[in-house]
Amino acid sequence: MxxxxxxxxxxxxxxxxxxxxxxxxxxxxxxxxxxxxxxxxxxxxxxxxxxxxxxxxxxxxxxxxxxxxxxxxxxxxxxxxxxxxxxxxxxxxxxxxxxxxxxxxxxxxxxxxxxxxxxxxxxxxxxxxxxxxxxxxxxxxGQAAPSSDGQVKRPTASAEPVKKSLYRNTTVTLRPNKAIGLPQALAIGSSTGGPQALFSVFEKLKGKISLPIFVTQHMPATFTAILAEHLTKIFGLPVAEGIDGEKVVGNRVYLAPGDWHMTVKKDGTDTVLSLNQNPPENFCRPAVDPMLRSLIDVYGSRVLTVILTGMGHDGLKGSELLSQAGGTLIAQDEASSVVWGMPGAVATAGLCNSVLPIQDIPAAIENAVMGRPL
CATH class of the missing domain: 3.40.50.2300 (Response regulator)
Structure with a gap:
């Protein structure tokens, strides 16, 4: 040992x-x-x-x-x-x-x-x-860790392997981008190191995106309210904890409140938020997976998802559904992540269209929204 x-x-x-x-x-x-x-x-x-x-x-x-x-x-x-x-x-x-x-x-x-x-x-x-x-x-x-944090799914044989500049012996498999139509919603999931990563992404996205943005960051309630305030100052558009029944509109960021899962659903022709306190998923509430499942139900392939730094593998199951639906997925790379758990899980499972350092993710988001190559 x-x-x-x-x-x-x-x-x-x-x-x-x-x-x-x-x-x-x-x-x-x-x-x-x-x-x-x-x-x-x-x-x-x-x-x-x-x-x-x-x-x-x-x-x-x-x-x-x-x-x-x-x-x-x-x-x-x-x-x-x-x-x-x-x-x-x-x-x-x-x-x-x-x-x-x-x-x-x-x-x-x-x-x-x-x-x-x-x-x-x-x-x-x-x-x-x-x-x-x-x-x-x-x-x-380059030192050895005393224990492993667990295994993640390996790349599928059908995808084309592409070596990325991550850490030694790390290979990810990228999935061709075959999304039908431009994204109608942006979803972001993050955990450990997430606030810093979110600050970086939103600062560079300021004035460049008008889609509704849905964010699940693993945090208790008091902290999510403060995070929303900080992101509002950085982004220049309203960022607030989601409210049950709230109508989804563009030019707005919806942050999952601490201790509540945040999902979306159709209400006639409108898309509205739906909050619940169902059991934690992946030991988390809020969790990324329920948010992604609901977004795919409403928007189908037209969901652009970004998985940022964080422990564990929350977001993996939702990303698998996103991949099946034909949506677009970007993960933060290992070198720029505080912990390469969540993004590493989706990257090494062969689900991503792109795996990028944090400073390159805003440009990739803008390219996806405009229909340009990532």
Whole structure:
């Protein structure tokens, strides 16, 4: 077995530090190498322990998380920082700013460590994030990861293989673009690293697209409201959490609210949003798959879908249906993804028309909308 991922916990609460350390000790592939009560001590411990992943609290005395973040990244540009905060509007806004300044991800602290459900969900999510981010760091540096994140479907034999500039030994199979008619809707799915990727895409798309845009980003409710505000400022058009029964129109972005699946349906001649709290899919609510299924039901092949950075494989089943319907699919490449889980799943399954670095995706979207080659 390879060396476990090295983790540092930074939180002003000794109780929280204790909980996190005990929970993570249960994982053979994770080792807590240091803990600190504020940013000042974190910087001192960082020099000694050299962690690969840091779980960083936002609110701390003497030096808070936002002050410590750039200093940690300056010490090690490849360190993966997970911001930890309680679910408040202020902390959600700070977490969004932190990700724009180099944090890899965020995690909301459980409201109660005594509630088994809260504890189990938080523990599972934290472990998954540490493993995914640690694996990404090691892969970029050519180191072996202590465990595999699972298998994904391999390319189909009928498609033409095209080698992309991803990581060593990575080959994806591209599907010819045979969409019938121009796209009538743009769907975007993302998770870990998604806010940063969304900021990049929407900044370059400003003023260049008028389709209705549907976005599912794995986030709790408080965070999706803040994400919508940030995207509105960047994009210049309304971006808001979807409302059940809302009529779908162009020049608008519909963001799946935290804890709700967002789908669309026909209501006479109109297309309207439909929100539900059906069971999580791929451990997620909102999830990308139900959004894609409903969009395909309404728009058929005229759905342009983009799968951005994220853990797991949410969006894979929906993308399989999209491929069968003849829609167009773009995935973010491995090199520019914080975690190549979701985009990697659809890319290596041979479902994509194009696999691109994040900076090239807006131009590809514009080309698809205009009927030009990707």
């Amino acid at each position: 390879q060396h476990p991922y090295r983790v540092m916990i930074v939180d002003d609460s000794a109780v929280i530090r204790g909980f996190l350390t005990r929970w993570l000790k249960d994982e053979e592939s994770i080792e807590v190498v240091a803990s600190a009560s504020n940013g000042v001590y974190a910087l001192r411990e960082f020099e000694r322990a050299r962690p690969e992943v840091v779980v960083l609290d936002i609110e701390m005395p003497e030096m808070d998380g936002m002050t410590a973040l750039p200093k940690l990244i300056e010490m090690d540009a490849d360190v993966k920082v997970i911001m930890a905060s309680t679910l408040t509007l202020r902390n959600a806004n700070i977490s969004m700013q932190a990700m724009a300044k180099g944090a890899a991800d965020y995690i909301p602290k459980p409201e109660s460590t005594r509630e088994a459900k809260d504890k189990d969900n938080f523990q599972r999510e934290l472990v998954e994030k540490i493993k995914a981010l640690g694996a990404t760091r090691r892969k970029k540096s």
